Every structure is written in C-alpha cells, then in structure tokens.
Amino acid sequence: MDFIPYGRQWIDEEDINAVVEALKGGIITRGKWVEKFEGALAEYCGAKYCVVFNSGTSALVAAYRAVGLDRGDNFITSPITFVATANAGRVWGAGVRFGDIETDTGNLNPEGLENLIDEKTKLLVPVHYAGHPVDLEAFRKIADRHNLALVEDACHALGARYKNSKIGSAEYSDAVVFSFHPVKHITTGEGGAVLTNDRVVYKRLLMVRNNGITRNREEFLNSPDGDWYYEQHQLGFNFWLTDFQSALGYSQLKKLDFFVSHRREIAKLYSDLFKDNPYFDLPPERDYAFHSYHLYPIRLRESYKPLKGEIFKKLRQAGLGVQVHYIPVYRQPYYRNLGFKNFSLPKAEDFYLRELSLPIFPAMDDRLVEEVAKRVFNVFEELSPSSAGD
Ligand SMILES: *Cc1c(COP(=O)(O)O)cnc(C)c1O
Numbered sequence: 502m503d504f505i506p507y508g509r510q511w512i513d514e515e516d517i518n519a520v521v522e523a524l525k526g527g528i529i530t531r532g533k534w535v536e537k538f539e540g541a542l543a544e545y546c547g548a549k550y551c552v553v554f555n556s557g558t559s560a561l562v563a564a565y566r567a568v569g570l571d572r573g574d575n576f577i578t579s580p581i582t583f584v585a586t587a588n589a590g591r592v593w594g595a596g597v598r599f600g601d602i603e604t605d606t607g608n609l610n611p612e613g614l615e616n617l618i619d620e621k622t623k624l625l626v627p628v629h630y631a632g633h634p635v636d637l638e639a640f641r642k643i644a645d646r647h648n649l650a651l652v653e654d655a656c657h658a659l660g661a662r663y664k665n666s667k668i669g670s671a672e673y674s675d676a677v678v679f680s681f682h683p684v685k686h687i688t689t690g691e692g693g694a695v696l697t698n699d700r701v702v703y704k705r706l707l708m709v710r711n712n713g714i715t716r717n718r719e720e721f722l723n724s725p726d727g728d729w730y731y732e733q734h735q736l737g738f739n740f741w742l743t744d745f746q747s748a749l750g751y752s753q754l755k756k757l758d759f760f761v762s763h764r765r766e767i768a769k770l771y772s773d774l775f776k777d778n779p780y781f782d783l784p785p786e787r788d789y790a791f792h793s794y795h796l797y798p799i800r801l802r803e804s805y806k807p808l809k810g811e812i813f814k815k816l817r818q819a820g821l822g823v824q825v826h827y828i829p830v831y832r833q834p835y836y837r838n839l840g841f842k843n844f845s846l847p848k849a850e851d852f853y854l855r856e857l858s859l860p861i862f863p864a865m866d867d868r869l870v871e872e873v874a875k876r877v878f879n880v881f882e883e884l885s886p887s888s889a890g891d
Contacts, residue, residue: 503820504820504821504822505820505821505822505860505869505872505873506822506860506862507684507796507822507823507824507858507859507860507861507862508683508684508685508795508796508860508861508862509683509684509862509864510683510684510688510862511756511760511862511863511864512688513756515752515755516749516752516753518752519748519749519751519752520745520748520749520752522748523744523745523747523748523749524745526744528744529743529744529745530741530743530744531741531744532744533744534744534745534747534748534751535553535741535742535744535747537747537748537751538553538742538747538748538750538751538754539551539552539553539694539747541751541754542669542679542694542696542750542754543696545667545669545754545757546667546668546669546670546671546677546696547666547667547669547670547672548669548670548671548677548696548697548698549697549698549700549703550696550697550698550699550700550702550703550706551694551695551696552694552695552703552706552707552710553689553692553693553694553742553747553750554692554693554694554695554710554740554741554742555691555692555693555739555740555741555742555743555746556680556682556691556692556693556740557585557656557678557679557680557681557682557685557692557693558585558588558589558680558693559693559710559738559740560678560679560680560693560694560695560740561585561586561589561652561654561678561693562589562592562593562709562738562740563695563705563706563709563710563740564589564652564676564678564695564702564706565589565590565592565593565595565624565626565652566593566705566709566735567676567695567697567702567703567705567706567709568624568650568652568675568676568702569623569624569650570590570593570595570623570624570650571593571594571595571623572593572594572595573594573595573621574593574595574596574621574622574623574624575595575596575597575598575619575621575622575623576590576595576596576597576598576622576623576624576625576626577597577598577599577600577614577617577618577622577624577625577626578590578597578598578599578600578609578625578626578627578628578654579599579600579602579608579609579626579627579628579630579849580599580600580601580602580827580829580830580831580846580849581602581607581609581628581630581826581827581829581849581852581853582628582630582654582827582830583656583827584830584833584835586626586628586654586830587599587830587836590624590626595623595624596621597836597839598617598622599829599830599831599841599844599846599849600613600614600617600846601613601846601847601848601849602630602846602848602849602852603848604848604851604852605782605784605785605800606630606631606633606635606784606785606787607630607631607633607798607852607856608627608628608629608630608633608635608636609627609628609635610848611627611635611636611639611640611643612639614643615643615646615647618643618647618649622647622649623649623650624649624650624651624652625640625643625644625649625650625651625652626651626652626653626654627640627651627653627654628653628654628656628657629653629654629655629657629658629661629668630657630796630798630826631657631784631792631794631795631796631797631798631826631858632657632658632660632661632686632764632792632793632794632795632796633658633661633784633785633786633787633790633792634658634661634662634663634668634789634790634791634792635653635663636663636787636789637653637663637666637672637673637674638673640673640674641673641674650675650676651673651674651675652674652675652676652677652678653668653671653673653674653676653677653678654678655668655669655677655678655679656678656679656680656682656685656693656795657685657793657795657796658793658795659679659685659686659687659757659761659793660686660757660758660760660761660793661761661790661791661792661793662790662791663789663790663791664789668793669696670696671696671697671698671699672698675697675699675702676695676696676697676699676702676706677695677696677697678693678694678695679693679694679695679696680692680693681693681694681750681753684795684862685795686757686760686761686764686793686795687750687753687754687756687757687760688749688750688753689742689746689747689749689750689753690746690749691746692742692746692750693742704720705735708734708735708737709735709736709737709738709740710737710738710739710740710741711737711739711740711741712733712737712738712739713733713734713735713736713737714731714732714733714734714737715731715732715734716731720732720734722734759863760863761793761794763863763865764793764794764795764861764862764863765792765793765794767794767797767861767865767870768784768792768794768797768861770867770870770871771783771797771859771861771870771873771874774870774871774874775799775874775877778878778881779802780801780802780805780881781799781800781801781802781805781855781857782799782800782802783799784796784797784798784799794861795861796826796858796861797858797859797860797861798826798856798857798858798859799856799857799858799859800852800855800856801854801855801856801857805881805884806854806855808884809854809855809857811884812857812880812881812884813825813857815880815883815884816857816876816877816880819876819879819880820876821859821860821873821876821877822860823857823858823859823860824857824858825853825856825857825858826856826858827853828853829845829846829849829850829853831844831845831846832845859873859877860873
C-alpha cells in the first residue's frame with residue numbers, strides 16, 4: 502500500500518464548486534465570501550466576532566497585537582508547539598518565556614506558571630496540543646490574578662470543547678486563533694482566523710489585517726481632505742484571506758462536525774488496537790475535554806526512548822508518514838541565540854524524546870487504521886531486544 506501521511510485535506514466536489522463560483526463572482530478578494538465565512542465561523546463557535554487571515558501565523562501576529570502586546574513586554578507560551586506561536590510575539594518586539602508541560606496531554610501546565618510572571622508579562626498563550634483543550638479555567642484565573650491577556654492557540658482544536666464550551670467561543674479568553682493549513686481540521690489552502698467577544702480587539706484585528714489602515718470616518722484622528730482619505734493608525738500588514746479561499750472555508754465548515762467525529766472514531770479504533778501494548782502510551786482525554794484529534798500522539802515507554810530515531814526511520818520505511826510534534830521551540834537556533842542557550846525544561850525534553858504522531862485524517866477508513874496499527878506492531882516487534890535496553 503502507498504505512503505500514508507500523518508494528515509491530509511478532504512476536498513470534495515462541493516468544495517471545488519464553491520471555489521469556482523467565487524472565482525466567477527468578479528470580486529476575488531476582500532468581498533462577500535470573506536464576511537460569509539467569518540459569520541459562519543463566529544456562529545459555529547459561538548463568538549461575537551471573527552476575522553479571517555491568510556495564515557494561522559498571521560492570525561497569531563494580529564491577535565497578540567490586538568490584545569495589547571507591545572515592544573518590551575513579554576509573553577508566556579508552551580515549548581511544545583509550532584515555532585509560529587512564539588515568533589508571533591517576536592514580530593512586535595516582545596520577549597518570550599516558555600513554561601513546562603503536562604507529561605500526558607503535552608499541554609502547557611498552569612501549575613508553576615506564575616513563577617515566570619514579572620511586571621513586563623502581558624500575555625499568556627496556551628496551545629491546545631493535538632486538539633486536547635488546556636484547562637482554560639486555570640489559565641483564566643492566572644490571567645485575572647496578574648492582569649494578563651489570554652490568547653488560545655487553537656490551531657489544533659477547531660471542533661474541540663472545554664466543559665460545555667466550544668473552543669473558539671472565547672468564553673475564557675480574549676482571543677482564539679485557528680489555522681486552515683491542509684493538515685488542520687478544515688482548510689483554505691493557507692489561512693487562519695481569530696475569534697473574540699471584545700469589540701476593541703475586533704477593531705484592532707481588522708486594522709492589523711489591513712496595513713494598519715482605517716477607512717471609517719468615525720475613527721479618523723484628523724479631518725479628511727477629500728473622499729479618498731484614509732488613515733493608518735498603527736503597524737499592520739496585508740493579512741487578507743482571498744474570497745475564493747473563504748468560499749472554500751465556508752464549504753469546508755459544513756463538514757467540520759463530520760471531520761471531527763470521524764477523527765474521534767479513528768482515535769477510538771487506535772486506542773482499542775493499541776490497548777495494553779508494551780511499547781507506548783496513548784493520548785489521554787480529560788473529563789473536562791472533548792478532544793478533536795488533530796494529531797494522534799503516542800509516547801514511547803522508557804526503554805524505547807533511546808530507540809526513537811530507529812523507530813521513526815522504520816515506521817517511515819514501512820510507509821507511515823509519522824511526524825514528531827514538536828522539537829521544543831527553545832532548541833531552535835534562533836531562540837538559542839536569543840538567550841535560551843543552556844535552557845531546557847525537563848518535561849518538554851522528555852515529551853520530545855518520546856512523542857510520535859501517527860496518521861489521522863478524515864479519509865482513513867477502519868481498514869486503513871488497522872493497516873497502520875499492523876505496520877506499527879511489526880516495527881516494534883522486529884526491534885532487536887538487546888537494543889531495547891531492559
Ligand atoms: C499550524 C499551526 C500554526 C500556524 O499556522 P499556519 O496556518 O501554518 O501559519 C500555529 N500554531 C500551531 C500550534 C499550529 O499547529
């Protein structure tokens with residue numbers, strides 16, 4: 502059988518027709534599809550406002566600024582994330598601090614996090630790793646106690662729930678960020694979104710997306726000298742998502758519940774097939790959580806940790822597109838140079854040495870899931886016992 506990637510998009514005829522229709526509509530960017538997609542996403546998540554962006558990265562950049570992050574401030578996030586979560590604050594001249602994680606979920610641990618807070622700390626950014634929500638109430642309490650903004654990096658967690666609240670409702674946070682990269686729950690090719698219930702944050706998101714410009718007369722600081730007049734109030738970028746991408750997002754969103762329930766079925770089948778195996782631990786689901794399984798991250802047992810390189814190579818040779826999520830961000834040369842030269846966090850390091858992501862995407866049927874499990878077992882069974890240590 503062919504190579505099985507760890508994730509991939511689901512695009513059907515309905516999606517293709519939606520894009521074609523948008524392309525034929527005359528206005529291919531900054532038009533009605535952007536607003537339609539934003540309205541549908543806000544309604545799905547139960548948030549007041551939604552602004553879409555041309556990537557999850559640009560959505561993070563805009564969200565951090567919109568909640569007030571500025572030069573000289575610092576913010577706290579998880580090292581077990583994509584580099585963009587940290588980079589998005591560097592763009593604004595803010596310093597980043599990394600907190601350690603929970604060993605089983607891989608999420609930023611709220612316990613002990615307050616030790617990292619000082620007078621320059623302005624923002625907390627927990628990441629819903631793999632689609633398993635962080636304990637949002639715990640983060641909200643910390644944010645309230647220290648007067649910090651709270652932004653959720655929910656790029657893995659569209660369709661997930663925390664208690665009775667949908668991720669994206671921004672019930673506990675100032676803003677929630679999604680990505681629509683093809684491996685994520687829904688795709689627009691590249692794309693992202695920020696959801697918020699705060700009108701001021703919403704207005705700032707619009708500005709950052711539009712090169713810092715407003716054309717709204719009520720917001721002008723000076724009097725217009727003609728009908729052409731507009732004002733730039735702050736630094737911004739061109740972060741617009743096109744209309745044909747928004748049409749794709751709108752069409753994809755209709756299938757989101759199916760995508761998520763199918764991902765959950767795949768995860769359940771994996772958990773049955775791998776139950777009581779001696780090689781690795783399976784991803785947990787806390788009582789408060791409804792997991793959306795962007796990833797299915799397994800964690801090697803102690804004696805298999807030293808063999809991760811070999812296991813990864815053999816899984817790839819067996820045609821499995823396994824991945825590692827993630828190299829702790831502070832290990833990247835850019836962050837090493839920024840002052841993290843001798844920095845490491847014990848639980849993040851341990852997680853990194855154990856974690857492997859198995860294929861999970863909506864087009865997988867039971868037969869394919871069973872095929873993956875069979876190949877995984879084959880690889881582990883063929884490891885030479887001596888190399889396993891104990
Ligand atoms: C995908 C992802 C991003 C960035 O999204 P892009 O759309 O690729 O720019 C940020 N954070 C996390 C956790 C992600 O998985």
